[in-house]
Amino acid sequence: MNPWKTLSSSQIYTNPWFSVREDRVIAPDGRPDIYHVVSAARVAVGIVPLWDDGSVTLVGQYRYPVQEYSWEIPEGGGDVDSEPLESAKRELREETGIIAETWQYLGRVHTSNCFLDEVSHLFVATNLRQGPADPSPEEILRVQRLPFQEAITMVKDGVITDAISIAAIFHLMSRMTTVAEYAPSSKLCSSEVNK
Amino acid sequence: MNPWKTLSSSQIYTNPWFSVREDRVIAPDGRPDIYHVVSAARVAVGIVPLWDDGSVTLVGQYRYPVQEYSWEIPEGGGDVDSEPLESAKRELREETGIIAETWQYLGRVHTSNCFLDEVSHLFVATNLRQGPADPSPEEILRVQRLPFQEAITMVKDGVITDAISIAAIFHLMSRMTTVAEYAPSSKLCSSEVNK
Numbered sequence: 430m431n432p433w434k435t436l437s438s439s440q441i442y443t444n445p446w447f448s449v450r451e452d453r454v455i456a457p458d459g460r461p462d463i464y465h466v467v468s469a470a471r472v473a474v475g476i477v478p479l480w481d482d483g484s485v486t487l488v489g490q491y492r493y494p495v496q497e498y499s500w501e502i503p504e505g506g507g508d509v510d511s512e513p514l515e516s517a518k519r520e521l522r523e524e525t526g527i528i529a530e531t532w533q534y535l536g537r538v539h540t541s542n543c544f545l546d547e548v549s550h551l552f553v554a555t556n557l558r559q560g561p562a563d564p565s566p567e568e569i570l571r572v573q574r575l576p577f578q579e580a581i582t583m584v585k586d587g588v589i590t591d592a593i594s595i596a597a598i599f600h601l602m603s604r605m606t607t608v609a610e611y612a613p614s615s616k617l618c619s620s621e622v623n624k
Numbered sequence: 625m626n627p628w629k630t631l632s633s634s635q636i637y638t639n640p641w642f643s644v645r646e647d648r649v650i651a652p653d654g655r656p657d658i659y660h661v662v663s664a665a666r667v668a669v670g671i672v673p674l675w676d677d678g679s680v681t682l683v684g685q686y687r688y689p690v691q692e693y694s695w696e697i698p699e700g701g702g703d704v705d706s707e708p709l710e711s712a713k714r715e716l717r718e719e720t721g722i723i724a725e726t727w728q729y730l731g732r733v734h735t736s737n738c739f740l741d742e743v744s745h746l747f748v749a750t751n752l753r754q755g756p757a758d759p760s761p762e763e764i765l766r767v768q769r770l771p772f773q774e775a776i777t778m779v780k781d782g783v784i785t786d787a788i789s790i791a792a793i794f795h796l797m798s799r800m801t802t803v804a805e806y807a808p809s810s811k812l813c814s815s816e817v818n819k
Binding site: 430431432433441442444446447449451452454456457458460464465466467468473491492493494495496497499506536537538539540541542543544545546547548566568569581584585587590591592593595596598599600603604 | 625626627628636637639641642644646647649651652653655659660661662663668686687688689690691692694701731732733734735736737738739740741742743761763764776779780782785786787788790791793794795798799
């Protein structure tokens with residue numbers, strides 16, 4: 430049950446990516462308050478493209494808000510109305526050119542639930558084939574394919590810091606006992622992934 | 625190197641938790657654009673409190689922005705000027721009453737790097753003792769102590785969806801081969817954690 434009572438809600442700023450609203454609320458302790466919420470305009474998706482040989486494709490780009498270069502799984506966003514799976518298929522194809530025959534849902538992550546309502550849906554894509562990429566003009570992406578174990582190591586070593594990527598890699602790693610389902614000829618097995 | 629050129633930056637909204645700015649930029653492809661950035665007013669921290677018996681303490685609260693109840697590691701924020709470690713010590717004590725003798729840095733997570741500049745610093749706290757909690761009045765927190773393996777399972781099963789918690793649990797799990805350093809009398813070992 431929601432212990433917050435919303436008295437009114439005012440949108441005070443909007444752009445194509447997010448809006449800001451101020452909600453007049455009664456807090457769980459009974460006190461009147463204002464809750465300031467950033468509302469994401471798009472539903473985020475993140476995809477681990479897992480090849481038959483157990484490798485994955487990562488994309489690298491400079492992330493302006495954090496002023497750092499970031500290696501990540503392919504990710505993006507879709508309209509609130511569209512199915513996350515459809516957004517995931519589109520983002521994967523645009524960013525990397527990869528088309529996947531098989532999709533499996535990995536879970537959700539709330540990226541910053543203290544003031545942001547954003548949720549990202551996580552997928553693993555398998556039975557992949559390579560087509561032409563079609564990134565947005567402002568996206569200068571690098572693409573690399575590397576063993577999934579190396580992607581795990583990049584998280585451990587602090588090279589991958591993106592929350593959506595970390596959550597998706599965690600979820601896929603935790604399912605690796607059934608890796609045969611995802612990538613039949615993969616050399617990965619549970620003991621290798623977890624060492 | 626930053627491939628974006630910032631021409632000017634205007635703060636257009638602010639509250640105690642975040643601000644919004646619009647930066648006039650030249651995008652990496654040479655096109656003029658506006659980059660809309662949410663800037664977090666506080667530096668986020670997340671702490672895994674790991675007891676000598678291998679259990680951890682989690683906190684539960686209703687997260688208003690995502691309209692869901694959320695089980696998480698203790699987390700919060702500190703002034704940009706203060707050391708993340710000091711903020712972590714304060715947040716852990718306020719939310720759970722736990723005081724830790726030993727702190728170790730686990731890494732960083734960028735929670736939503738497409739439009740938010742927020743970074744969270746992750747710690748594991750050990751050699752713990754229990755004191756009185758002192759949560760903020762609006763925080764109606766539940767606290768539970770459970771085996772670290774169960775916290776991992778809560779991520780796998782989609783019960784824990786908070787990005788900061790997932791990243792911290794991932795990092796601690798990946799260091800569990802050296803768990804003896806953290807919690808000498810812990811029953812956890814690498815093979816148990818990773819199964």
